[in-house]
Amino acid sequence: MIRWILLALAFALIPVLPPFYLTLLNFMAIGAVVTLGLYLLTGLAGMSSFGQAAFMGLAAYTAAITTTRWGWSPWMGLLLALVLCGLAAVVLGSVTVRLKGHYLPLATIAWQMALSILMGNLVSITGGHGGISEIPALSLGPLSLRDPMWFGFLSLGCAVLLAWGCAQLTSSRMGRALRAVRGDGVVAASFGVNLPLVRLQVFVLAALFAGLAGWLHAHFLRFVNPQPFGLEASMRYVIMAVAGGVDRIPGIFLGTGLLTLLGSWLQDLLPVLFGRTAQYEVIAYGLILAGILILAPRGLWPFLEAHLPPRRQILSQGRPLPPPPIPIPRSEVLLEVRELTKNFGGLVAVNGISFVVRRGEVVGLIGPNGAGKTTCFNLITGLYTPTRGEVWFAGHRISGRPPFAVHPLGIARTFQQPHLFGELTVLENVALGTYSRTRSGMLACLVGWDKLRGEEQASMAEAYRALERVGLTHLAQEKAGKLPLAQQRLLEIARALASSPQLLLLDEPAAGLRAREKRELAQLLRRLAEGGTSILIVDHDMDLIMGLVDRVVVMHYGEKLAEGAPEGVQQNPQVLEAYLGVSVEAAG
Amino acid sequence: MDATILGLLIADGITSGVIYGLLAITIVLVFTVTRVLFVPMGELLMYAPLTYALLVDHKLPGSVWLGAAFLAAWGVLDLLRGARRAPLLLFGGAGALLGAGIWAASTGSPILAWAMAVGVVVLMGVATYRVFFEPIPHASVLAYLILSLGLHFVLQGLGLVFFGPEQYRLPPLLPGEVQLGSVPLPKQNFAVYALALAWVLALYGFFSRSLYGKALLACAINRRGARLTGISTREAGRVAFTLASLISALGGMLLAPLTNAAYFMGFIPSLKGFVAAVLGGLVSYPLAAVGALLVGTLEAFSAFYASAYKEALVFAFLLPILFVQSLRTLEIGGGEE
Numbered sequence: 001m002i003r004w005i006l007l008a009l010a011f012a013l014i015p016v017l018p019p020f021y022l023t024l025l026n027f028m029a030i031g032a033v034v035t036l037g038l039y040l041l042t043g044l045a046g047m048s049s050f051g052q053a054a055f056m057g058l059a060a061y062t063a064a065i066t067t068t069r070w071g072w073s074p075w076m077g078l079l080l081a082l083v084l085c086g087l088a089a090v091v092l093g094s095v096t097v098r099l100k101g102h103y104l105p106l107a108t109i110a111w112q113m114a115l116s117i118l119m120g121n122l123v124s125i126t127g128g129h130g131g132i133s134e135i136p137a138l139s140l141g142p143l144s145l146r147d148p149m150w151f152g153f154l155s156l157g158c159a160v161l162l163a164w165g166c167a168q169l170t171s172s173r174m175g176r177a178l179r180a181v182r183g184d185g186v187v188a189a190s191f192g193v194n195l196p197l198v199r200l201q202v203f204v205l206a207a208l209f210a211g212l213a214g215w216l217h218a219h220f221l222r223f224v225n226p227q228p229f230g231l232e233a234s235m236r237y238v239i240m241a242v243a244g245g246v247d248r249i250p251g252i253f254l255g256t257g258l259l260t261l262l263g264s265w266l267q268d269l270l271p272v273l274f275g276r277t278a279q280y281e282v283i284a285y286g287l288i289l290a291g292i293l294i295l296a297p298r299g300l301w302p303f304l305e306a307h308l309p310p311r312r313q314i315l316s317q318g319r320p321l322p323p324p325p326i327p328i329p330r331s332e333v334l335l336e337v338r339e340l341t342k343n344f345g346g347l348v349a350v351n352g353i354s355f356v357v358r359r360g361e362v363v364g365l366i367g368p369n370g371a372g373k374t375t376c377f378n379l380i381t382g383l384y385t386p387t388r389g390e391v392w393f394a395g396h397r398i399s400g401r402p403p404f405a406v407h408p409l410g411i412a413r414t415f416q417q418p419h420l421f422g423e424l425t426v427l428e429n430v431a432l433g434t435y436s437r438t439r440s441g442m443l444a445c446l447v448g449w450d451k452l453r454g455e456e457q458a459s460m461a462e463a464y465r466a467l468e469r470v471g472l473t474h475l476a477q478e479k480a481g482k483l484p485l486a487q488q489r490l491l492e493i494a495r496a497l498a499s500s501p502q503l504l505l506l507d508e509p510a511a512g513l514r515a516r517e518k519r520e521l522a523q524l525l526r527r528l529a530e531g532g533t534s535i536l537i538v539d540h541d542m543d544l545i546m547g548l549v550d551r552v553v554v555m556h557y558g559e560k561l562a563e564g565a566p567e568g569v570q571q572n573p574q575v576l577e578a579y580l581g582v583s584v585e586a587a588g
Numbered sequence: 589m590d591a592t593i594l595g596l597l598i599a600d601g602i603t604s605g606v607i608y609g610l611l612a613i614t615i616v617l618v619f620t621v622t623r624v625l626f627v628p629m630g631e632l633l634m635y636a637p638l639t640y641a642l643l644v645d646h647k648l649p650g651s652v653w654l655g656a657a658f659l660a661a662w663g664v665l666d667l668l669r670g671a672r673r674a675p676l677l678l679f680g681g682a683g684a685l686l687g688a689g690i691w692a693a694s695t696g697s698p699i700l701a702w703a704m705a706v707g708v709v710v711l712m713g714v715a716t717y718r719v720f721f722e723p724i725p726h727a728s729v730l731a732y733l734i735l736s737l738g739l740h741f742v743l744q745g746l747g748l749v750f751f752g753p754e755q756y757r758l759p760p761l762l763p764g765e766v767q768l769g770s771v772p773l774p775k776q777n778f779a780v781y782a783l784a785l786a787w788v789l790a791l792y793g794f795f796s797r798s799l800y801g802k803a804l805l806a807c808a809i810n811r812r813g814a815r816l817t818g819i820s821t822r823e824a825g826r827v828a829f830t831l832a833s834l835i836s837a838l839g840g841m842l843l844a845p846l847t848n849a850a851y852f853m854g855f856i857p858s859l860k861g862f863v864a865a866v867l868g869g870l871v872s873y874p875l876a877a878v879g880a881l882l883v884g885t886l887e888a889f890s891a892f893y894a895s896a897y898k899e900a901l902v903f904a905f906l907l908p909i910l911f912v913q914s915l916r917t918l919e920i921g922g923g924e925e
Contacts, residue, residue: 107906117900293738
């Protein structure tokens with residue numbers, strides 16, 4: 001509510017602001033368009049870029065050249081500017097999205113430096129450091145936007161519209177996927193997120209935002225030169241976003257507004273105080289920035305937000321997602337592992353394991369610590385590529401496929417150490433599980449199309465239903481990071497269930513659970529198996545395993561030691577030796 | 589192109605490469621221990637020769653005041669945390685630094701000025717860590733980077749206030765030239781090469797062979813784990829910043845006779861040092877050094893063929909290198925356990 005009042009106020013202020021502040025407001029709005037791109041890129045996906053100003057520059061020069069030299073309409077110029085920015089971002093992004101960490105900032109710095117030098121030196125095209133002037137003003141039909149007041153409505157309108165889009169994207173399947181990419185790529189991939197593709201998409205989207213801002217800049221000032229599109233400008237946009245709080249939309253506006261204002265005040269004020277001999281404004285700017293970050297390392301908005309009442313999302317109880325079709329009948333082989341082997345250097349973690357899991361069957365995978373059970377899971381889900389051997393699932397050969405291509409076939413897993421996103425609510429964590437059952441793309445989510453179609457509501461309803469099954473609905477609104485370990489394990493199971501898997505891989509789900517919770521877990525798993533879900537479970541609690549499973553596969557030092565009904569395996573002398581460390585005869 | 593030009597270009601490339609290399613190893617050093625990408629390292633590198641130039645000219649440079657102010661701020665922070673003895677020492681140290689600065693400026697002795705220049709920069713480096721980075725031990729890499737950028741603005745702005753816009757050229761430690769074939773090389777070059785090589789080998793040995801070096805690395809990989817095994821992450825950070833600013837200060841003093849020094853000349857080399865550091869994966873000293881030589885040589889040749897586009901070419905060359913690296917790492921990062 002407060003947000004909308006502030007917003008209305010901002011628009012209402014436009015006609016009454018003095019010209020100086022009107023110009024400043026336009027700069028803030030244009031800046032916010034750039035920093036909103038950084039919200040998507042850094043705030044959601046955890047990638048950083050120091051090349052946003054270069055994309056702005058590319059668009060601004062495209063606008064300038066197409067309108068002044070080629071006589072194009074500004075709107076055609078916008079189209080070409082966006083196409084060019086998109087292409088540049090695709091090239092730059094595809095070089096780096098597969099690399100981790102610091103390569104993207106590096107590649108963007110390189111792109112930024114190269115482009116600013118070209119802007120300054122290709123005099124025949126860009127006019128060099130003198131730039132290009134007399135860019136025509138925009139007009140909407142009969143209304144000319146030459147006046148900063150009218151332009152303010154356009155630029156602020158763009159910023160607000162994009163902010164709304166960013167909010168839509170945040171609370172969508174793609175928003176969850178992006179945050180999962182930032183938090184833990186392994187989990188994201190295990191739930192069907194194609195990491196490099198999603199990274200590339202968000203990088204391109206952020207570049208398009210910067211392109212729009214550059215186009216606005218060119219038609220607002222009606223003059224372009226290289227200076228506002230240099231590395232320092234790129235750094236300032238990152239600074240604005242981080243100082244305000246890069247993972248919060250209000251923080252983006254706060255940071256952009258505050259630092260734009262600050263920069264302008266310092267530029268006017270300090271020369272009056274200290275004289276014009278040096279750049280005191282730069283010193284003050286740097287000191288204030290350092291102060292902000294020491295006071296609030298996550299940015300100003302999260303710092304302020306701690307004093308505001310928490311926002312509750314409305315629990316969706318609508319119609320859940322349609323259940324996926326079941327392709328093969330009961331008691332058919334669903335998963336087949338053939339001669340599976342994995343070497344890590346000289347260590348053979350898994351050595352020639354073969355077993356099958358049939359539809360509706362519960363199979364226990366047991367063995368002492370270090371036997372290779374988790375490695376088996378990682379091989380089945382595609383996190384590791386097997387050294388030898390094959391994995392087949394429902395008629396598809398899945399070994400060699402990446403995790404995001406394995407999961408949608410109907411395999412979901414939990415992790416031995418819960419891999420949750422502590423900053424997201426319990427419900428949002430579970431909703432990540434519905435990623436591969438939903439379709440809306442990045443742009444559809446940005447414009448809210450997923451919510452219009454009801455897909456997002458269905459996802460949340462499905463997530464809520466999965467929470468119900470593990471008995472955690474009372475915690476749906478809590479941050480997942482606050483949950484104790486036992487509940488985090490249940491949450492992991494709920495997330496896997498939300499993907500409606502045909503095969504559920506559970507890695508020590510009962511560790512840390514109390515006796516009553518274990519009984520409830522066993523009941524839940526039995527119900528799932530009766531409903532046709534196959535389960536492959538690793539656990540050290542033999543009472544749970546033996547009471548639950550149809551069959552046990554025993555692993556020892558990476559090899560299959562025994563396989564069979566629980567009763568038989570319990571009497572197997574080799575198994576006893578592996579577990580108790582003595583041969584039965586010797587102990588006998 | 590004849591052999592002389594080729595030789596000159598290569599020599600030129602190696603000299604710039606060594607600057608970037610020194611900055612790259614300081615960036616790697618600080619980053620691996622503290623997760624801080626310390627952008628203002630280039631400013632620290634410039635502060636040393638500029639401080640020296642003013643001192644031998646019988647002027648007291650502002651950098652001495654700044655160093656004293658940083659020490660005093662450190663003292664105040666310790667006082668706020670309830671320490672008793674350390675603040676007194678720090679305030680005393682700030683006073684002593686000022687006194688020494690005034691003495692050095694009044695005598696104008698080159699040896700005193702040399703010692704002061706290096707000392708001020710090292711104190712400033714470690715105090716920067718104590719005052720700005722230690723108070724926020726759990727911030728993200730990005731937050732540290734932005735903080736670094738803020739400090740870069742501050743130090744560059746102050747550099748103009750302290751030293752003015754002029755470029756200074758210091759007298760070389762080793763005057764004279766050596767004729768290598770048809771290429772004349774200043775003897776000073778060899779001093780710089782030797783220093784850089786010594787640092788690279790020393791750091792490589794320190795971090796891969798010595799227990800203390802490994803303890804420092806542990807702080808970067810897992811702070812909590814390091815603390816549980818009895819390693820002080822604060823102390824490790826201070827050691828890293830001290831060493832890094834020492835490398836910068838000595839590097840700056842040896843390089844200034846070859847390349848001039850001015851307040852604004854630190855940032856771009858820092859950036860190229862970062863490029864070299866990343867080419868070395870931000871962990872390896874020898875690879876960072878090789879990356880730096882590559883960047884320096886590329887730059888010398890692009891300057892010869894298209895001087896206006898020198899920087900553009902250097903950065904454009906990065907993209908194919910990154911592309912090759914991206915082809916090599918196709919797997920999705922790491923696994924479990």
